[in-house]
Amino acid sequence: MLDRKTFVEINIKNYLHNINFIKNKTKTEVIPVLKADAYGHGAIRLAKALEKEGKKLIAVAFLGEGIEIRKAGINIETLVFNYATPKAIKDNIDGYIYTIGSLQQLKELIDYFGKDISNIKFHLNINTGMNRMGIDIDNLDMIIALIKEYNIKISGAYSHFATADNLDDFVKEQYEKFIYATKYIEDANISIPVKHVCNSAASLYFPEYALDYVRPGIATYGMQPSDIKIEPELKPVLTWKSTVARVGILKKDESVSYGRTYFAKDNIPTATIPVGYADGYFRQLSNKGYVLIQGKKCNIIGRVCMDQFVVETTQLNEVKLGEEVVLIGKQDNNSLSAEELAQLAGTINYDITSKITKRVPRIYIEEE
Known part of the structure; x- marks a missing residue:
């Protein structure tokens, strides 16, 4: 429903371009990560596009995300990164690969399923230095013994880099630990x-570490995974547009919005x-952020409210009610990226798009 002419455009062609670019760069298959509703882009619609493209495996953070995709009639096998209760796994075995992320979790699953655990497909998450989730290398012998005793079906293994976006040497250290751990397991005839x-x-900066799959998230949506090195081949997938809901004049010495944090030094057009923070537009952009109108930057003045914010339009020609406003994306010869908003708000680009709420409709387009 476009009652306020506010919506997000999702360019599916650009999304698939990014996935194919990463596939070609790494010379391996891609597991597209669709967690957090595809980082705010809409997991169900993108999963449909992936199924049409013939993708065989996707990944989500939590089982509930995978269930939503499957309920939409999409039958791509789904890797679940995070913990799921044994009861939830029992109710959702077909079509899912679950993660064994600790010795304690594996024991819990064995206690619940017994020998029936052999009916479930698992990937092992190996802790190589992230120290958030993953099997500690010290526990490998016990993990191996339980896998053999209960004939557990291990269909893969993975780890997660802590500092790949920093392009530092810890990436190599983690990679070598992972290779050591998987070889240790395989040497035990698993x-x-x-x-x-x-x-x-x-995937972008250490493609030599690509193994059987890579599993990019943010880069598939055309956003940069690092602020140190930019990949120009990535194409942004999301554009956020709105409209001018009121044209006004803020008179000299008058304030605007809650808390009176901005006072006009002269009469200024506004x-x-x-759009507001209930839509996922960050309140931290108050008196910092900007939008594009007529292809020009218009600064936010005053606080961002739940449903609205105000911008100064001094540099523009006559602004009309209903005129297009770009919050993220291109307009004329200018552009405003999620990375720029993230820098202004003191956060990261993931945060900007994943916070765009369901109140903002998503429109999916196939062309450039």
């Missing part, structure tokens, strides 16, 4: 059919935009 360690940054 097959690991596929291995994957590369996230977006590693435009009110019908």
